[in-house]
Amino acid sequence: MMRGKKIRSALLSVYYKEGLEKIVKKLDELGIKIISTGGTHKFISDLGIQAEKVEDITSYPSILGGRVKTLHPKIFGGILARTSNKSDIKQLDEYDIPLIDLVIVDLYPFIDTVASGASEQEIIEKIDIGGISLIRAAAKNFKDVICVSSMNQYDEFLNILSNNNGDITLENRKNFASKAFAISSHYDTAIFKYLNQDFEDIEFRESFDKVSTLRYGENPHQKGYFFGDLEQLFDKLHGKELSYNNLLDVDAAVNLMNEFKNDDPTFAILKHNNACGLAQRETIYQAYIDALAGDPQSAFGGVLIANTKIDNSTAKEIHKLFCEV
Template identity: 40%
Template sequence: MADQRIRRALLSVSDKTGLISFATTLANRGIELVSTGGTAAALKAVGLAVKDVSELTGFPEMMDGRVKTLHPKVHGGLLAIRGNAVHDAAARKHGISPIDLLIVNLYPFEATVAKQASYDDCVENIDVGGPAMIRGAAKNHESVTVVVEPADYDRVLEEIAANDGATTLALRKALAAKAFARTAAYDAAISNWFAREIGTPAPDYRAFGGKLSQALRYGENAHQSAALYLSAENRIGVATAEQLQGKELSYNNINDTDAAFELVSEFDPAVPAVAIIKHANPCGVATGTSLAEAYRKALACDPVSAFGGIIALNQPIDAEAANDITKIFTEVVIAPGASDEAKAIFATKKNLRLLLTSGLADSRAAGLNFKSVAGGFLVQSRDASNADDLELKVVTKRAPTEAELKDLRFAFKVAKHVKSNAIVYAKGGATVGVGAGQMSRVDSARIAAWKATEAAKAQSINEPLTVGSVVASDAFFPFADGLITAAEAGVTAVIQPGGSMRDDEVIKAADERGLAMVFAGVRHFRH
């Protein structure tokens, strides 16, 4: 059955965007309209002839609207196979009329959860009849057209107009596929919310769903396909940011921008902070008295790697910061806002992507991370530990000074966002050397120190930037060699999680060199 003429449509929508225009066009083509509750009321209010679903079923809506479409005359009308003698006979016997077009969008469960509504309100916004109808119509796509969002109204009307009141099988298949995906994403949101509410970190079944935000040109490499989806989490960040200018974001742009924005969101928004990211690792992070100062300090850490990087700021961008940022090639800039002057400055760099968000991400908020593995996927809670909240334990003879302690917390915040093994040197609220992703922690320490030496040469400074700095390690030093390398680079204080079998050896090495060291008690592996 290629084309299927539409004679009767059932409409039951929560989102009434475009509803009146759509329904009016259907009615003008002689299509009978059947509807429920608020949808029927909205259609009748503009003078459309509408049959209430209660007239169809012979039962009134009841139980506060929980029961209205769960009836054989609805589901029989959706599921009956047209031209099947057994189905046709059953329909005639029980007075079931076919429903050719179903328009349903679901109770706004995801939006209700995002508003942090009460448990009872969330439960009341779990749709039951809607998913049942959608799945029935989608299963019977040989005969029934199903629409689950207003974005497809025009698509359906165009087909009806082009095919003398009918839709094609190709369209019905496409809409059925979307319908099943929509109910799957809806159920995923509900099941994950329930798991959080009852405190189940490892439910027997785990599902994730999302809505397409952007089909990407390719993935990490040109031969890989990719797309960006929006989840029910509604977290502030790159996925929900507004792009003011620049080319379309790539897969790598999005991945790196997410890393930059999550890092800069670690810092108090009252204190200007800037993070520069390259290949998902920070090549410079700093705080300052202004965004411009923070940017210049972050850039000084590794000006070579910063070229073509991603820049995240934790405050609305002003003209001074925009002027500095546009002096070198930058792929993406993301911030909570930008002044009109800053926007005008960025507009002179047409290829630069400028993204603005509604605020910062909550670094302490609960959430889930997941990644695929062969035959399954790993799920873990988000690393929501913030260095400002940690009780640091002094383990050396010398305790850190207030200035060192401030830099230690700063460095540990950055280390949380550096690929393991991670070593971060910092001084005066700025990174001065970053070692990332090495198989050996001592190699990370050496690489970070070497980069600090190169950065000093670029600024005509006679000694490595690491002299007088502090160092953070994302995990414990398994041997003293990593700490000794940092000491040779000129550090005065160390922060690390602690917990190694050789902690005593590492503490002894720190004491012998007059270093202050604190244990954070928290590890920040990032793979």
């Protein structure tokens, strides 16, 4: 797993340029040949660094309004060639195809475009074809190629590049291949969910690129993770990280309180998915006092929920009790 491979040629084609400068300068410092497209080529040239244009290799310009740039055997052949396969190397020589052992590429912002409320045509144009193809090709051939598929990976890759003088281990290449297929899978899931809004095919596809580490799992010796945007769900004012059991109790609490949404002031205290106290009174203060009276011992470290805003007097009373949420 630790076999190293020196990078000699790199293909760069990115939508987002943030953070790219350091990598480009390191590649140039290491004497690595750079191949690039359109805006990326201009970005590199503006840094005073030489890069070869993709169209100079393929002898084809970018066509169809930019829909086709890198989709050519002289690019994909160089990425997918197996250096241990004599027939592959022979064909590279025969068709004058340059080997490419580093691919840095990202994807058009499809998810952000959908979220912006853009028109269908604008959204469709943000379905990446060349980028996703480059990612899959480079990741598939991880034995010979390393694929950097997001600007979120730039710092990690730059550290590897710098610390090893351009030599990349097989373990590194396989790790980045795994990240690449995670990105392509997440991207395709988003496209399916957008297009399927009009048809509602009975298919379940879900993908999360955000994960939060919980304080612990179901038991303190177990790990727990939340997949999704936890910060979008909660405003953390103070205290420790949530645990898996905390989230279960929050879910149970919300489902319970939904039954009292438009009722008089109601307060509930939950612990281990069970209500250890619930009361509905004329004021939220009295509702809390009576909910706590239901089982004051079990209420310690519980999850508190109400169907209305908490006033100052109630907040002061709650402050006397340790609660998780």
